[in-house]
Amino acid sequence: MKNFKITLLSLFVLLSLMGCDSFVDVKTPSSQLTGVTVFEDRTTANAALIDIYSKLRDTGLLAGLTTGSSVSLGLYADELTYYGTTDDNISFIFNNSMQSTTSIASQLWNESYHQIYCANAVIYGCENSTGLSTADKNQFIGEALFVRALVHFYLLNLYGDVPYITTTDYEVNRLVNRMPTAQVYTAIIADLEQAVALLPEAYIVPNRVRPNRSTAMALLARTYLYNGNWAQASNAASAVLNNAEYVWETDIDKVFLKDCTATIWQFYPKLEGNNADEGSVFVFQTGPPPFIGLRAELYNSFANDDLRKSHWIASVTDGSNTWYHANKYKQNTNTGTSAEYSIVFRLSEQYLIRAEARARQGELINAKQDLNTVRSLAGLPNTTATTEAEIIDAVQQERRYELFTEYGHRFFDLKRNGTLNTVLPIVKLGWNNTDAHWPIPETELSANPNISQNPGY
Numbered sequence: 001m002k003n004f005k006i007t008l009l010s011l012f013v014l015l016s017l018m019g020c021d022s023f024v025d026v027k028t029p030s031s032q033l034t035g036v037t038v039f040e041d042r043t044t045a046n047a048a049l050i051d052i053y054s055k056l057r058d059t060g061l062l063a064g065l066t067t068g069s070s071v072s073l074g075l076y077a078d079e080l081t082y083y084g085t086t087d088d089n090i091s092f093i094f095n096n097s098m099q100s101t102t103s104i105a106s107q108l109w110n111e112s113y114h115q116i117y118c119a120n121a122v123i124y125g126c127e128n129s130t131g132l133s134t135a136d137k138n139q140f141i142g143e144a145l146f147v148r149a150l151v152h153f154y155l156l157n158l159y160g161d162v163p164y165i166t167t168t169d170y171e172v173n174r175l176v177n178r179m180p181t182a183q184v185y186t187a188i189i190a191d192l193e194q195a196v197a198l199l200p201e202a203y204i205v206p207n208r209v210r211p212n213r214s215t216a217m218a219l220l221a222r223t224y225l226y227n228g229n230w231a232q233a234s235n236a237a238s239a240v241l242n243n244a245e246y247v248w249e250t251d252i253d254k255v256f257l258k259d260c261t262a263t264i265w266q267f268y269p270k271l272e273g274n275n276a277d278e279g280s281v282f283v284f285q286t287g288p289p290p291f292i293g294l295r296a297e298l299y300n301s302f303a304n305d306d307l308r309k310s311h312w313i314a315s316v317t318d319g320s321n322t323w324y325h326a327n328k329y330k331q332n333t334n335t336g337t338s339a340e341y342s343i344v345f346r347l348s349e350q351y352l353i354r355a356e357a358r359a360r361q362g363e364l365i366n367a368k369q370d371l372n373t374v375r376s377l378a379g380l381p382n383t384t385a386t387t388e389a390e391i392i393d394a395v396q397q398e399r400r401y402e403l404f405t406e407y408g409h410r411f412f413d414l415k416r417n418g419t420l421n422t423v424l425p426i427v428k429l430g431w432n433n434t435d436a437h438w439p440i441p442e443t444e445l446s447a448n449p450n451i452s453q454n455p456g457y
Contacts, residue, residue, distance in 0.1 A: 039125030042136050048125070049143055052118050053209070056147070057267040057277075057342065060111035061154040062407065064267070064277030064342045066090060067104060069154065071281055071292060073408030078427045079298055080405070083289045090291075096428055096435045100457050106441030108158075112151050113165065119144040119151075120168045142198030146216045149191040153223060156184045157412050160437040160454055164188075177450045185227045192220040201243070207258060207341065209268040214240045218264050218345045221353050226416050230357040237354035240264065246347055252311050252377055255348075256328045256340055264345035269338050276342040279329035282405065287316045287323045294324040297427065298404065307379040308401055326405040348374050348402050349409075352395055359391040367391050374398055432456060 038044045056062045061069045067090070074080040075094040082094035089104040098105050122144040126137045148166070155162045163176040164187040179187070195216040203212050221236035240246070247261035254260055256276075269275060284290060294313060302309035314327040329340050355370035364386075371394060372382045378401070385394040396413060403409040414420040415436055425431045434456025444451055 039122075039129040040131030042132060045122070045126065045129070045132060045136070045140055048118075048122055049140055049210075052115060052122070052144070052147055053267065054270070055111075055115050055118065056151075058270070060115055060151070061108055061158070062150075062267075062344065065281060066291070067108060068277075069158075069408035070278060070405050072104070072108075073158075073411040074405050075292065077408075077411040077414060078424060079295060079410055080292045081289075081295050082292055084291050096431055098439055098457075100439040100442040100445065100453060102439070105439050106443055109155070109441050109444065112155050115151050116148055116165050117168060119148040120166060123148075124168055138198040139200070139204065142195045142216070143211055145191045145195040145198070146211050146219065149188045149195065149216075149223075150219055152184060152191075153188055153219065154408075156181060156188075157226070157415065158408075158438050159440060163451075175448060175450050178452060185223065188223050189220065189227075192216050192223065196220065201245070203245075207268065208263055208265055209341070211265050214243050214245065215265040215345060218350060221350060225353050225357060226412070230360045234354050234357035234361070234363075237350045237357065240350045241347065241354065248347060248373070248377075250377065252307050252379075255346070255377075256330075256343060258338060258341040260343070260346070262347040263341075263343050264347065264350075266341040266343045268341060271334070273334040273336045273338055275331035275333075275335060275338055275340040276329040278326070278342060278405070279332040279340060282326040282329065283314070283332040284316060284323075284325055287318045287321060289316075289323050289325065292325075294326055294405075295427070296322075296324060299324045302401060303380065305379060306401065307377075312404075328405070344407065348377070352399050352402065355398075356392060356395045359388055359395065362388060364388060364391055367395070371395055371398060374402055378402075 038048055057064065064070065066072075071080065072090070072093050075082055075090065076096065080094075082091060084090060089102065092098045092102050093104065123141050126132060126140045126144075129137065132140070152162065152164055161178040161180055162184060163173075164179050164184050165173055165176065166187075167173065195211075196213055199211065199213040199216055201213045204210055217236050217239050221233050221240065224230075224233035224236055246264065249255055249260050249262040255262065258266070267276075282292070284293070299309070299313055299315075302313075312326065312328045313324055316323050316325070329342075331340050351370045351373050355367045355374075358364075358367035358370065368383055368385070368391060371385075371391065375381070375383060375398065383391070383394050385391045396417060399413055400410055411420075414423055420436050421431070421433045424435075434454070437454040437456075439457035440451060440453050445453060
């Protein structure tokens with residue numbers, strides 16, 4: 001990606017795609033370059049997509065920094081403890097005290113819908129282009145459909161029923177309604193199925209920083225799982241796991257390196273020598289932690305012989321107190337040559353998706369095999385679970401230990417399994433059942449009379 005040259009024209013156009021505060025505020029650009037010129041040339045169309053991945057990496061729910069889901073939902077659930085100031089926006093997340101006027105709720109909403117708007121601009125531009133080849137159109141549209149589905153997936157699971165935006169038309173978007181969850185899942189699946197059909201299996205650039213067919217299939221497997229489509233989830237995960245492009249990594253210390261063979265899709269750092277933003281957020285050298293730390297309860301819940309406890313968690317002590325931090329990403333400075341990228345999709349999740357989907361269909365032997373594959377990486381013996389219920393519970397526990405501090409998996413798992421309001425009141429003061437959904441921003445409610453607020457706000 002660093003070798004792509006962006007012309008002054010493309011920079012001008014990319015700027016026209018930026019700067020809107022809310023998707024309801026995105027009006028027709030004053031320059032028609034967005035629809036006419038950018039997508040007549042492969043270089044500038046490609047640059048528009050690269051800009052979207054930069055936005056995903058740096059802002060919104062997939063960002064590796066403080067407001068992204070790895071931090072915000074780790075704090076909102078039972079993975080992280082907050083040590084920052086009480087007037088920081090993150091404290092409202094940690095204390096589950098957000099309101100519709102809390103700026104971070106509107107920030108993440110607006111940034112996410114802006115990313116969706118940009119994806120829609122790429123889809124529209126490529127569909128109407130006369131200068132792009134069919135192969136380039138398919139590639140760019142497939143990637144944009146994947147992005148649109150991905151961001152809507154996170155919005156749905158955080159805010160509940162949400163509008164599914166498929167156009168850049170301001171007049172259409174400004175009065176949209178919240179769609180029922182089932183309809184949103186249907187739209188996500190339709191976008192992903194089309195992306196799978198359009199994207200090639202081969203990555204178009206090195207280091208797996210642009211999504212391929214298997215990336216879209218991996219999100220499709222997750223979506224089917226969340227939606228209770230067990231057979232489809234199992235089949236989609238199998239399509240990824242059977243791809244010879246990916247090789248299971250048996251060295252736990254290599255899983256979060258940029259060249260890991262089990263990585264499906266990851267973000268390229270902003271600059272060469274930079275590493276995953278998660279390292280700079282999670283890693284600290286002295287106590288007490290300046291911002292966040294891993295909950296001691298989570299650390300203590302790991303089995304002592306679990307390699308993830310000793311390799312993916314680090315401790316810091318002042319002689320009297322001990323604090324813990326996620327240590328999956330170990331680099332928190334520029335290293336000259338980048339060693340770690342932010343990994344969004346990896347094989348472990350696909351094994352756990354298939355294990356759960358198989359167990360829920362009664363395929364217990366195969367489910368245990370998938371579960372044991374993940375356990376073997378952690379140096380653990382095969383599971384002792386035997387019944388369907390036991391295996392499903394074992395998979396949920398394994399997901400907690402394998403996917404901690406990664407893009408909100410823990411919070412979403414508690415929510416989709418109906419245990420959110422059982423587990424979180426034990427560790428979070430003042431937790432209410434209505435906290436399962438974040439508030440719709442007040443600015444959105446004021447701008448669109450068709451948007452309603454979530455209960456409890």
